[in-house]
Structure formats: C-alpha cells, structure tokens
Amino acid sequence: MIQSVVQLRGITKTYRIGREITVNALRGVDLDVRPAEFLAIMGPSGSGKSTLMNVLGCLDVADGGTYVLAGENVNKLSDDKLASIRNKHVGFVFQTYNLLSRLNAIENVELPLIYGGDRRARRERALAALEQVGLGDRIHHRPSELSGGQQQRVAIARALLNDPSMILADEPTGNLDSRSSAEILAIFQRLNDIGKTVVMVTHEPDVAAHCKRVVRMRDGLIAHDELVPNPRRAEDELTVGIGASG
Amino acid sequence: MKLYDSFRSALQSLVVNKLRSALTMLGVIIGVAAVIAMVSVGNGASQSVQNTILNLGSNLVTVTPQNATDQGLRGAGAQAQSLTVDDMRSIQEQLGDTIIAAEAEQQAGRWQVTAAGQNWNTTVSGVTEDYPIVRDWGVDSGEFFSTSDLNVNAQVAVLGSTTAVNLFGDVDPVGQTIQLRQAFGGGGGQGAAAQRARILNFRVLGVLGVKGSTFGQIRDDQILVPLTTAQHVLTGQLNRVNQIVIKATSSETMDITTSDVNNILLQRHDIADPASADFAVTNQNDTLAALSSVTGTFTLLLGAIGGISLLVGGIGIMNIMLVSVNERTREIGIRKAVGARRADILNQFLIEAVALTGLGGVIGILLGWAITEVVHRIPQAASLPLLITSGTVIIAVGVSVAIGVVFGLYPAMRAARLHPIQALRYE
Numbered sequence: 001m002i003q004s005v006v007q008l009r010g011i012t013k014t015y016r017i018g019r020e021i022t023v024n025a026l027r028g029v030d031l032d033v034r035p036a037e038f039l040a041i042m043g044p045s046g047s048g049k050s051t052l053m054n055v056l057g058c059l060d061v062a063d064g065g066t067y068v069l070a071g072e073n074v075n076k077l078s079d080d081k082l083a084s085i086r087n088k089h090v091g092f093v094f095q096t097y098n099l100l101s102r103l104n105a106i107e108n109v110e111l112p113l114i115y116g117g118d119r120r121a122r123r124e125r126a127l128a129a130l131e132q133v134g135l136g137d138r139i140h141h142r143p144s145e146l147s148g149g150q151q152q153r154v155a156i157a158r159a160l161l162n163d164p165s166m167i168l169a170d171e172p173t174g175n176l177d178s179r180s181s182a183e184i185l186a187i188f189q190r191l192n193d194i195g196k197t198v199v200m201v202t203h204e205p206d207v208a209a210h211c212k213r214v215v216r217m218r219d220g221l222i223a224h225d226e227l228v229p230n231p232r233r234a235e236d237e238l239t240v241g242i243g244a245s246g
Numbered sequence: 247m248k249l250y251d252s253f254r255s256a257l258q259s260l261v262v263n264k265l266r267s268a269l270t271m272l273g274v275i276i277g278v279a280a281v282i283a284m285v286s287v288g289n290g291a292s293q294s295v296q297n298t299i300l301n302l303g304s305n306l307v308t309v310t311p312q313n314a315t316d317q318g319l320r321g322a323g324a325q326a327q328s329l330t331v332d333d334m335r336s337i338q339e340q341l342g343d344t345i346i347a348a349e350a351e352q353q354a355g356r357w358q359v360t361a362a363g364q365n366w367n368t369t370v371s372g373v374t375e376d377y378p379i380v381r382d383w384g385v386d387s388g389e390f391f392s393t394s395d396l397n398v399n400a401q402v403a404v405l406g407s408t409t410a411v412n413l414f415g416d417v418d419p420v421g422q423t424i425q426l427r428q429a430f431g432g433g434g435g436q437g438a439a440a441q442r443a444r445i446l447n448f449r450v451l452g453v454l455g456v457k458g459s460t461f462g463q464i465r466d467d468q469i470l471v472p473l474t475t476a477q478h479v480l481t482g483q484l485n486r487v488n489q490i491v492i493k494a495t496s497s498e499t500m501d502i503t504t505s506d507v508n509n510i511l512l513q514r515h516d517i518a519d520p521a522s523a524d525f526a527v528t529n530q531n532d533t534l535a536a537l538s539s540v541t542g543t544f545t546l547l548l549g550a551i552g553g554i555s556l557l558v559g560g561i562g563i564m565n566i567m568l569v570s571v572n573e574r575t576r577e578i579g580i581r582k583a584v585g586a587r588r589a590d591i592l593n594q595f596l597i598e599a600v601a602l603t604g605l606g607g608v609i610g611i612l613l614g615w616a617i618t619e620v621v622h623r624i625p626q627a628a629s630l631p632l633l634i635t636s637g638t639v640i641i642a643v644g645v646s647v648a649i650g651v652v653f654g655l656y657p658a659m660r661a662a663r664l665h666p667i668q669a670l671r672y673e
Binding site for chain 1: 582588670
C-alpha cells in the first residue's frame with residue numbers, strides 16, 4: 001500500500017468564543033491524501049473546511065485525534081517544530097496571495113529558503129520556480145506591479161520552493177477573474193501531472209471540477225468523499241497557453 | 247535564519263519607512279549627542295580644575311598653622327600662630343636633597359601703592375628666596391630677591407605683571423621705587439596707625455611672569471617682598487608665617503615628604519600626639535583627589551542628564567517598534583506560514599531596533615563631537631579643554647545598542663508570540 005501524504009484519524013477541534021459559547025469546528029474527521037492526488041475540499045461556511053485546512057497546514061493543532069504528515073506524527077509538536085514542518089512539507093497558496101509588498105517577486109519566492117532547507121543556490125532555485133509558473137521575466141517586479149493572477153503565480157512559486165509534500169491552496173482563485181483562474185488551475189494541474197500533491201479548499205463547483213477527488217464537509221464532518229470521473233482540463237479553457245499572458 | 251538575512255530584512259524595512267526611521271532615530275541621536283557633549287564638558291571641566299591646581303606649582307606639600315586641640319576641643323578664632331620661619335629652615339636642612347625646595351610665606355594684607363604718580367591697591371606677601379622654584383614661577387625681567395636681601399630686611403619688591411603694568415605702564419619697573427601705604431582699615435595689627443602714616447619705599451627688583459588666575463583670584467596682581475621685611479617692616483608679626491610650602495621631587499615622593507614634614511614639625515613643636523598637632527600638612531595629591539571627586543560627580547550628573555534623554559529616545563524606539571509590529575502582523579503571519587520560528591521573528595525585530603539605535607548612536611557621536619567643537623568656539627569656554635575619550639564613545643555606542651535590545655525586546659517578543667492564523671487573518 002502506498003503511504004499516505006496525509007493521514008487524519010478522528011480529528012476534533014473546538015473553538016471557544018467568549019465564555020459560554022463553544023463551536024465544534026471539527027468533530028472527528030478521518031481523511032487520507034495519497035501522493036499525487038489533486039483534492040478539493042468543499043463545503044458551506046461554518047462547515048469546518050477552513051479549520052481543517054489550518055490543521056492540515058500545521059498552522060493550528062487539533063484538540064483530538066492523530067495527524068500523520070509525510071510519515072511524521074505532528075500531533076503534539078511545539079510551535080517551532082510546527083514551523084519546521086510547514087517549511088519542509090507544506091506549500092501555502094492563499095486567496096489574498098499574501099506576498100510581502102516590500103520584496104520583489106524573486107525575494108518573495110526565496111522566503112521559505114531563508115527559514116530552512118538548502119541555503120545554497122537559493123537564487124537559482126527561486127528563479128527556476130518562477131520560470132515554472134511562467135514569470136521568469138518578472139523576477140524584479142514588486143507585488144504592486146503585478147496583476148492578481150501574476151501575484152498568485154508568485155505565491156505558487158514560493159509554495160514550490162522547498163519541494164513540499166503537499167501544496168495547500170485556500171480559495172486560490174477566489175479573487176481572480178475567470179481567465180486568471182483558469183491559468184492558476186492549469187498550473188496546479190500541470191504540477192499535479194508531474195507528481196505534486198495538491199489540496200485545495202474552494203466553494204466553487206466549477207473550480208472543484210478540475211480536481212481528481214472532491215471531499216465535502218458538513219457540520220465538522222466529511223459528508224461526501226468521491227472521485228471525479230473526468231476532471232476538466234484548465235488548459236482547454238485557455239485559447240492561449242499558460243504563462244503567455246497576465 | 248542567518249544573521250545576514252536578518253540584517254538585510256531589518257535594513258530594508260528601515261529604508262522603506264525612511265521618515266519614521268529618521269524621526270525615531272532622532273531620539274537616540276539627541277540622547278547620545280547629549281551624553282557625549284555633556285560628558286566631554288564635564289571631563290574638560292575636571293581637566294581645567296586640575297590644570298588650575300598644578301598652576302599653583304606642582305608636587306607641593308603645604309603646611310598651615312592650626313589651633314591645637316585639647317581633649318577633642320579645637321580653639322576657635324583667628325588662624326593660629328604656630329609656624330615660624332625656623333620651622334621652614336629646619337625642614338630645608340633636615341630634608342636636604344630629598345626635596346626640591348621649600349619656602350615660607352606671610353600675608354601682609356592690602357596696601358596702597360604709588361609709583362611714578364600712579365596709584366594702585368594690591369596685596370603684599372612676604373616670601374622666601376626659593377619661592378620661584380617652589381611655585382614654578384620665575385621673573386620675566388630683573389631678578390628675584392636673595393638670601394642676603396632676607397638677612398638685611400631689604401626693602402625690595404618683585405611685582406606681579408598686572409601690578410607692574412598698572413603702576414608703570416610701558417616703563418621698565420626694574421630699578422624704580424614704589425611707595426607702600428597701608429590701605430585704610432586693612433591689614434590690622436598693632437601699630438597699624440603708625441604704619442599708615444609712614445611711607446615705605448621699596449626698590450623694584452623684578453617682574454614676575456604672567457600666570458593667569460586661580461579660582462577667580464588674579465595672581466598676577468600682587469607684590470612680593472622678602473619675608474623678613476614683611477615681618478619687621480610691614481606687619482610687625484615677627485618670626486611668624488602663614489604657610490610653608492615644600493616642593494617634593496615628584497608626585498610619587500609627595501607622601502613620604504608629607505610624613506617627613508609632619509615628623510619634623512611634631513618634634514620641633516614638642517607634640518607627642520599627632521592628633522593634637524598645631525599645624526596641618528596637606529599635599530596636592532589629596533587636593534587633586536578631593537577636587538576630582540567633585541568634578542567626577544559633576545561629570546556624572548551631566549552624563550545622567552544626557553542619559554535621561556537617551557532613555558526617552560529608547561521609549562520612542564519601543565513605541566515605534568510596537569506600531570511596526572502591529573502594522574506588520576500579516577507579514578509576521580506570512581513568515582510564520584513559510585516556516586519562520588519564534589526566534590527568527592524575534593531576531594528580525596530585535597535587529598531592526600538595534601540597527602535603529604546603533605545607527606542613531608553613531609550619528610549621535612558625530613553630532614556630539616560637532617557640539618563640543620562649537621562649544622569650543624564660544625569665547626567663554628575656549629579655555630575649557632573638551633575631551634571626547636574613547637571610553638565615552640564606547641559607552642555611548644554600547645548603551646545605545648543596549649537600549650535597542652532592551653526596548654526592542656518587548657515588541658519583538660509580541661511579534662514572535664503571534665499565532666500564525668490570527669496574524670494571517672489580521673486586516
């Protein structure tokens with residue numbers, strides 16, 4: 001049996017709002033993500049998908065259950081250990097891009113290497129990652145000089161840099177027009193084609209239709225978990241190849 | 247995270263907020279400049295005081311009369327009359343080559359002086375022949391009186407340079423005659439009325455070199471006469487001196503000389519218990535030590551005033567770092583998401599604060615140096631030697647860096663403790 005990238009067993013998470021009210025965001029989630037999967041997590045607001053995403057990304061720690069990420073049990077790790085895990089195993093892509101406005105594209109991409117991994121050849125690797133997302137000619141642009149789609153591509157390049165076990169994308173197309181969305185999805189699909197594991201949180205069925213597997217959340221539990229028979233190819237929706245426009 | 251990256255990142259964020267960084271730094275700049283300038287003025291003042299003391303002659307041991315104590319009670323009233331010129335001669339004889347010279351002095355009070363139609367009022371002192379050696383103060387023209395002048399109570403005088411100019415103007419005073427009359431109500435002593443009526447002629451032997459003033463006393467305005475002349479002709483207080491001054495061979499031998507003099511005088515005055523001595527021996531080292539403790543306190547006070555402004559500057563740093571941490575909450579979240587540990591974030595903000603204060607410190611030193619240069623050009627302070635020592639500079643930089651650490655620590659810790667999710671959600 002192929003080892004899972006992600007193995008969640010009975011994950012629970014409770015938030016306390018004020019003194020009295022508690023919210024059971026996750027109520028015992030079991031989930032396996034295998035290598036080279038392209039998984040969409042869907043669900044209405046309050047279904048717990050954001051919490052699940054945070055737990056998956058090791059930004060937050062579950063109250064109960066076990067979480068094994070790339071063979072490593074990350075249940076009760078310290079903050080600093082979690083930071084190392086994020087650095088090594090998780091590449092984040094956020095809805096709002098979350099680039100540092102002071103830094104130019106290549107400096108933003110280099111960021112994970114500042115905090116860990118191989119420090120040698122930092123610049124070369126950042127350049128390679130930017131070329132992979134079709135931004136090899138924009139490396140010295142600041143985020144404010146780039147379009148939304150381009151900024152998200154810089155963010156993807158940053159996520160790729162430490163060769164993580166999983167790319168975790170939170171509504172990556174939420175702020176983009178349909179053409180830029182298609183471009184971003186095309187990049188994810190291409191990365192998935194070469195063996196990258198991608199987990200994407202979305203509430204748009206159109207976007208989820210590009211994934212190989214869709215998990216639907218409801219009330220802190222996984223309600224449906226199904227494979228997509230024929231995922232749509234984002235490249236087909238673009239008249240021009242990716243990376244040629246912005 | 248390597249230090250190089252932290253430094254780069256810190257400098258980048260300082261450059262992005264140029265105006266804010268500059269204003270924040272200004273607090274530290276002013277603080278450091280104040281410390282540098284104030285301490286250099288303080289150091290200069292103590293140096294100036296020291297120079298003044300040494301201006302009186304160097305390596306001096308001074309004996310002054312003191313009322314004897316009896317069972318812990320010290321007689322009150324006028325200065326005791328316990329020292330004689332024989333005490334001085336005895337010291338001279340017994341110490342011989344172990345000292346450079348010794349002299350005795352008697353103040354003869356203020357006198358009205360006339361010469362060539364000019365009128366002047368000044369102090370007259372009787373001194374012995376080695377005065378120029380002891381005081382490092384020779385004559386500019388003419389000569390000083392000799393032992394033979396003392397032996398015959400010669401009515402000869404050596405003038406201070408100011409006195410000479412006031413009495414004779416451009417004329418060379420050497421060989422001229424001056425007339426002394428006791429100023430009205432001054433001097434005192436028995437037979438004062440008779441002396442007042444008398445005009446005493448003195449021949450000018452020489453004029454002293456220019457010495458300047460000591461503690462506000464203009465030392466160039468005085469007349470020196472042989473001690474014996476002062477005793478027999480001016481005051482009538484025979485064989486009595488106000489102080490004996492001994493010049494030791496060096497600063498190191500001063501203490502030995504002091505105890506030698508003490509022993510000689512105790513023996514001569516037939517006093518068994520040193521505590522009830524009728525004289526006091528002080529040496530210049532003691533005086534310098536006492537004064538340097540005063541000026542040291544003065545310097546410390548000035549430094550403290552500068553230090554307070556440095557403290558205020560440090561609080562400014564803390565304030566701006568807190569604002570900066572708040573503003574960059576999202577950045578902290580992003581950095582944490584891509585793997586920054588607490589220590590990485592802590593270092594980043596700490597280095598930023600230290601860079602601010604360190605740079606401020608360097609600029610402050612330059613500014614402080616500039617201030618002392620300006621102070622130096624103010625006429626009233628021109629004589630004040632201003633000293634910026636390497637110690638001051640090292641302390642100022644060290645303190646400003648320490649302030650960066652101390653006042654940057656709390657904001658940096660707040661940044662490091664932020665939870666990544668909350669930081670990322672922060673708008």
